Amino acid sequence: MSMPKTNTAYDKASLGGSFTFPGTSVTVNRMGYGAMQLAGPGVWGPPRDPDAAVAVLRDAVSAGVNHIDTSDFYGPHVTNQIIRRALHPYPEELVIVTKVGARRRQDKSWIHDVSRQNLIDSVQDNLRNLELDALDVVNLRAWGNNGQAPGEELLAEPLTVLVELKRKGLIRHIGLSNVTPKQLAEAQTITEIVCVQNLYNVAYRDDDAFIDNLTEEGIAYVPFFPLGGFNPLQSAALDAVAASSGATPMQVALAWLLQRSPNMLLIPGTSSVQHLRENLQAAALTLPADTLAKLNTIATKSEQRVH
Numbered sequence: 255m256s257m258p259k260t261n262t263a264y265d266k267a268s269l270g271g272s273f274t275f276p277g278t279s280v281t282v283n284r285m286g287y288g289a290m291q292l293a294g295p296g297v298w299g300p301p302r303d304p305d306a307a308v309a310v311l312r313d314a315v316s317a318g319v320n321h322i323d324t325s326d327f328y329g330p331h332v333t334n335q336i337i338r339r340a341l342h343p344y345p346e347e348l349v350i351v352t353k354v355g356a357r358r359r360q361d362k363s364w365i366h367d368v369s370r371q372n373l374i375d376s377v378q379d380n381l382r383n384l385e386l387d388a389l390d391v392v393n394l395r396a397w398g399n400n401g402q403a404p405g406e407e408l409l410a411e412p413l414t415v416l417v418e419l420k421r422k423g424l425i426r427h428i429g430l431s432n433v434t435p436k437q438l439a440e441a442q443t444i445t446e447i448v449c450v451q452n453l454y455n456v457a458y459r460d461d462d463a464f465i466d467n468l469t470e471e472g473i474a475y476v477p478f479f480p481l482g483g484f485n486p487l488q489s490a491a492l493d494a495v496a497a498s499s500g501a502t503p504m505q506v507a508l509a510w511l512l513q514r515s516p517n518m519l520l521i522p523g524t525s526s527v528q529h530l531r532e533n534l535q536a537a538a539l540t541l542p543a544d545t546l547a548k549l550n551t552i553a554t555k556s557e558q559r560v561h
């Protein structure tokens with residue numbers, strides 16, 4: 255196990271291979287990019303250096319990234335406006351996935367809002383700020399418990415609004431975020447679901463069984479906080495594997511995810527070109543079975559965690 259020595263460790267064909275969303279002709283490389291880090295501190299307002307944010311996006315796309323995750327409530331509006339500035343007119347193969355179901359207040363807080371009006375306004379905001387006629391994939395963001403762990407709220411009403419917008423041609427495909435298997439099953443009685451975006455990483459694995467089911471169904475699983483999000487991953491096991499493989503801990507965490515299942519699509523977030531390149535190179539790292547076994551000891555069950 256080692257990282258390739260050349261600085262062309264990634265190319266367009268090696269970003270983790272490709273994945274086609276079920277029932278669609280939409281194919282993306284499994285290593286993508288999450289744009290949340292491009293807004294200012296607290297995901298609010300413009301970044302300190304907007305040109306640097308533009309550079310990250312252009313570098314990602316020129317390296318072959320064709321899956322970018324965003325939302326119009328990042329900034330709000332700012333992240334989508336930076337994406338438009340950096341990449342519009344978009345390459346044909348670029349898939350931009352966005353999410354709706356929340357809004358921001360002036361005090362920077364996040365408000366769950368799946369009212370009909372907010373969903374319609376959010377789709378319109380995404381279309382305007384990204385300068386698109388239709389959104390490739392829209393995730394309905396459920397709130398669950400405190401916004402980070404899924405609950406069991408009913409999704410039928412907001413999903414029906416998204417289906418209506420899909421019929422109007424404003425949305426091409428629908429996904430879910432922060433949901434349980436039961437909520438997915440309910441949603442599938444209403445419309446086709448192409449992806450699930452939940453919190454998951456090498457240290458937080460509440461969705462293991464869910465992921466196995468989604469793999470069988472061919473639905474994409476897109477972990478948010480793949481590197482720990484606002485609390486970056488820290489683990490002695492991760493450090494030890496990284497040290498012995500000539501990779502960084504973050505690269506090992508991403509390589510582990512890519513090897514976890516073939517429907518796993520990665521959207522690590524970064525505001526730095528250097529970190530972006532490092533993250534993309536993780537797709538070239540293959541972890542052998544004994545290393546995977548060591549990494550599989552990192553996670554604790556949610557009932558053992560102190561919240």
Ligand SMILES: NC(=O)c1ccc[n+]([C@@H]2O[C@H](COP(=O)([O-])OP(=O)(O)OC[C@H]3O[C@@H](n4cnc5c(N)ncnc54)[C@H](OP(=O)(O)O)[C@@H]3O)[C@@H](O)[C@H]2O)c1
Pocket residue numbers: 287288289290291323324353395431432451452477478479480481482483484486504505521522523524525526528529530532533
């Ligand atoms: N559905 C949802 O509810 C939801 C929630 C959260 C996020 N998301 C999506 O998921 C994406 C990923 O999540 P995230 O960005 O919050 O968290 P993440 O990818 O787990 O981690 C991002 C953090 O890791 C740092 N980082 C990235 N690459 C690094 C590297 N190679 N070495 C060291 N540090 C590194 C970043 O800082 P630097 O900027 O300094 O690199 C940033 O602080 C988001 O961008 C967003 O699109 C969705």
